[in-house]
Amino acid sequence: MSKQKRTFRDGRGAEGTTNFSGQHLLVDGAAIGRIVALAQSRAEGDRPILDIGAGKGALTVPMAERGWRVLAVENDPAMAEKLRAKLGDKPNVRIVERNALDMRLPREPFGVVANIPFAITTRLFDLLLGTPASSFEWGVFVVERGAAYRFTADPVTDPRLLGWRMRYDLKMTHTISRDSFAPRPRVDAAVLCATRRKRPLVPDGGAERFLALAAHGLREPRLPLFEALGDVFTAPQLKVLCRALGGDRNAAIGTLDEKRWAIVYETMCRYADRSRWPRRVRRK
Numbered sequence: 001m002s003k004q005k006r007t008f009r010d011g012r013g014a015e016g017t018t019n020f021s022g023q024h025l026l027v028d029g030a031a032i033g034r035i036v037a038l039a040q041s042r043a044e045g046d047r048p049i050l051d052i053g054a055g056k057g058a059l060t061v062p063m064a065e066r067g068w069r070v071l072a073v074e075n076d077p078a079m080a081e082k083l084r085a086k087l088g089d090k091p092n093v094r095i096v097e098r099n100a101l102d103m104r105l106p107r108e109p110f111g112v113v114a115n116i117p118f119a120i121t122t123r124l125f126d127l128l129l130g131t132p133a134s135s136f137e138w139g140v141f142v143v144e145r146g147a148a149y150r151f152t153a154d155p156v157t158d159p160r161l162l163g164w165r166m167r168y169d170l171k172m173t174h175t176i177s178r179d180s181f182a183p184r185p186r187v188d189a190a191v192l193c194a195t196r197r198k199r200p201l202v203p204d205g206g207a208e209r210f211l212a213l214a215a216h217g218l219r220e221p222r223l224p225l226f227e228a229l230g231d232v233f234t235a236p237q238l239k240v241l242c243r244a245l246g247g248d249r250n251a252a253i254g255t256l257d258e259k260r261w262a263i264v265y266e267t268m269c270r271y272a273d274r275s276r277w278p279r280r281v282r283r284k
């Protein structure tokens, strides 16, 4: 079997061969410094910080040197071995050799600083930001630039994204050129910061119900409000809702921001008959 084929099948993505598991390592000291500085202002006391997809430790090492409690998650045994060798026996770092999507997240509040494999971005965000029970507090993420734009776009018309943003504030701080990585990815990257809102715009207990409402309402984002939600609210209830939203009933539902969606949700819980609440969406 050729080296390339072997790499593809065993998932190692070793240097110099096909890179299918997103092993684009950060090699630009200035870019790394800027990410760690963003984390510095968020790191609190002894709270754990996860480096998801730690690779050879471009981010884990400087964080470890600052004395932060780091959980370095890496599913490639070869990478994890290199990281172990580099770190020696630093008591403030634990290397977790496993798939980040299957791992048990800390119960205590935690942060994430990570240059994540682009291929798992959405699933990882869903795990961290989309799970109501998650103790995830803040994150500084290197993601594909396109994903950073999508995740921070206003207004938001993707129900899953909207669900994350009801609980977390998402901001893109800067872009990173593809030249800052080795091997070079096909696209540029960006840094996205996530911060848990002091108060979620929808209570955690209502997250699934909200997701069902958002998925239903946004099935066609160009629909006027009264039409998109016409089967959830009665005509008089829609009047109350439109007044609360301070807008016109013909406005496209896709133009609502997070605060207005919170009003839609509250109004549904308060006035709409339960039999008309959209059914919960099954999680993938």
Ligand SMILES: C[S@@+](CC[C@H](N)C(=O)[O-])C[C@H]1O[C@@H](n2cnc3c(N)ncnc32)[C@H](O)[C@@H]1O
Residues within 6 Å of the ligand: 021, 022, 023, 024, 025, 026, 027, 052, 053, 054, 055, 056, 057, 058, 059, 073, 074, 075, 076, 079, 098, 099, 100, 101, 114, 115, 116, 117, 118, 120
């Ligand atoms: C983009 S690289 C970042 C490496 C390092 N943090 C850096 O910035 O140089 C992503 C890393 O995540 C690892 N990885 C890919 N999928 C993973 C998964 N599901 N769970 C944990 N690690 C994963 C890859 O092996 C790779 O080392």
